[in-house]
Amino acid sequence: MNNGQKKWQIQPGQKKVEVLAAFPDSYSFTFELGKEIDDVKNALETKIVGEDKVSGRTAIVMEVTPKGGDSYKIWIDKDTKMPLQKQSAMQYSIQYKVCYTSIDFIESIPKELLAYTIPEGFKEIDTNTEQIVNSLADVKEILGFTPTIPENVPSSFIQNNISIVNDAKVVKINYTSKDNKKKVVILQKKSDSEFKPASMAALGKVNNNVAEIQSPIKNEIGILQGQVPYANITGISSVRWKQDGFEYAVIGNTYLEELELFIKGSTSGIVDISSKEQSLDKPQVEVPVDLKVEEQEQKNVDAGHSPWKLDPVFVSQVFASLKILPEGIQGEYPIKYEELKIIKNTGKEAIIEVSGDKTTIKRVYLKRLIREDNTGIWTVVGYDPLKNQ
Template sequence: MRKEKIISEYIDRLNQEQVPGKEAWAEEEIKELTDTIRALKSLEEPVYPEEGFEKQLSDTMWRAYKETGEKERKEPAKRGSKLPKRVFWGAAAAAAVFLGVLYLKGPIFSGTDPVYAMEQAYEKANAYHGILTVTSINGEGQRNVQAVREVWADKEGRYYVKELQGIQKGLITANNNKEKWQMKKEDNYISLYAAFPDNYSFTFEIGKEIKEIEEAKAVKEADEDTIGGVQAVLYKVTPKGGDTYSLWLDKNTGMPLKKQSAMVNGIAYELSYKDIAYTSSIPKEYLSYGDLTGYVVNREDNWQLCATMEEAEGISGFTPELPDISETSYSMMEISANAADKALKVYYGLDGQENKIAVIEKAAAAKEESSKAVTGSIGSIKAEIITDAEGTDIEAGSKAVSIAAESFGQQTGITSIRWQQDGIAYQIIGNGSMDEINVFVKALTGNKAVLPEVKEDTPQVKADYDIKTEEETQKGVDAGHQPWKLDPAFVAQVFTSLLLYPEGITGDYPIPYEDFKVTKNTGSSVVIEVDNKKSPVSKIYLKQLVRQDSTGIWTVVGYDKNNNYRKN
């Protein structure tokens, strides 16, 4: 084994550009082999053997060794004869020379396993730093830079990403394995999240790329290329259950330089690193958000801001259908995703104006009716329309959020349209006109949302009311008293309870709130069905008599009797 060890060390020293030890010339037989190795090293790069060659060679040599041993046992050689073993070890040394020379030229060249190349490059440091550019490419080849970001990341899963260009310019997303945060220092606002689980994965993270290529169905070398003056090798990677994408590795270092996704829904993404380099660690100041004095700190929001749609899709878990607004003056302003609810939210706006439209998409669930909504239609699809949504709780994620407080300030004239289609729940909210909202509705469905024709319903029994009393009640509600008068279902519940107990209600209401269902809403009049056998009424009719908007109180104007009701 001594000779084989000398040959192996000789090859290693040549690879490291070191002078071989003098033992390499100690024996004539070894000297002949080392001369051959030096001659091979001076040649052009060899053609890499087919996949599995090393294993085949190893198996062949092992069989040869076993056969040699069996032959020696059957036909003993003369005392002192070493020929059989010399034959075997000579072949083994030649194999070692051949395999060793394949790697004399450096870690990356045509034919090299890209997984091995990336792993070898990644092993050289604990962290890396680079400038990453994200570009979208449409079917016509038009390119649009979506984001330019500074990236710091290490092998422990910590990262610091700052958006240098794009719709989220200035946004910092970081995780120090103890806490995760998103912040914009110029806005004095920060959202804090648990470090784990972390659904955010910044685009083109090297550790993730290595794992994905290891698990890929196929990896094929396609060509050699030059990226920004750097020689690179192009590979075509086909992941399991996915579309083939392109990956460029630095020919000299093995570091990934560029990646281009497959074309999906007419869009492909190109991701390219500039000035990428290894470092020993992420600077300490980047793994702490610092003093939060004067900051608005949010610890409850499940929505995370995203710089690209690709990142939002990764967090939410589904690919949205975005409206085509190319022929409008609107432009995309902000993207956010919600991992808990598998939802996406995209804001569009007009330059220099306060008009804003939010498009929210998520996996469809059980529909929740709003007592303020009018049941309209979008073609053959049933739609929930609210033309005075300001101050109204509208579901837009993991919990109901006040649209006025969340996105549109204290503006009035907020319109919301919500519907379900093909397993997706859509909601479009905006402070523009119904016609402006319909631009987005039509872009998604091919039809506009239409309000229902107003048809007056006639109750079986008319309820008594005094308009002056209602006007005084309205003033009281405006002053903060009896806020339940703004909820027609609550008003119907109180009315029904007083029919059962005219002397007054103590304790819980006899008919639960959830048994009062809004079946018709024209905006200023509502019909509510009571789904309870204990109720003396089956339908209740309400109107906004004093003020017809979100601040107007509701008054019962009539009801239908429940024919199945039996008084206890």
């Protein structure tokens, strides 16, 4: 159970109550209602194909065609408009169906279910490693610095508490929306290491510093490491950057635009993490693309094959390596992953710079041609050759 302030699991067999971090909630379900609703809203096409019964309730059967994917069916409760059942597309002779075999709708969760109590005879096991502190002075005494507190935050949020992750040497300023539906956490720690954005992240600017933007979070690096898991949780986004010897991250289950307000309240510089349409530089050499082939590649990735095509750096590594070994790569790639650097990434277009003494390419240009969200594959559309080639 998670009431927004505390998460716990009652284990009757062992007579114990395990206390966990309330945010982010890493529990996930195959048939996540919020995600299914978003997928229908963002689909390329939807159409009603019939009516059926699911768990005794009348449901509308809808065929959904996602961008760059195969059509699937979803059963929507006629009264509440909530998804009740889903049938996937047939992929490699495999098709799955998931549904609620029993469902009841109530106006709100009973308060007694959200109240944290330890049953008689049970032992509390607190696995949450965060330490709540009373003041900024406590933070300075423990970590050796005074954290930056935003001067202004959205009026719909209130500061919940300040906590420390001792092992990671990270301070967290925790905010909760007044309706208790959204959480935003500002992380800060000292850092003398080079800032390296995640390869699958979009890039922006915070006070003229490179900012890593993940929506949702796919890679936990830097300050995101060594804490509760953030990656692959529906609806969790983050912005991470380094400034004046400190690494920061703002994380929340809200829109990037709202996270941007928290960042602006923490810095006097210009903040640009928007996803405005912008066209990057054009390549010197264009690479022809067969959209039908790319559509099939997208379907393969959706089915769990070749996940590396979601990483623009990996795609660039393969492309640059094949320019050296056009007959195929056996063993190690001639271009190392570490020899590639993200120059620009809008989330829809990317430019990767290639270094090393073997490369014949200076830059690789990529686009998400089939699907422009984080599930879309990257396609090489051009490159800049080395001048001496």
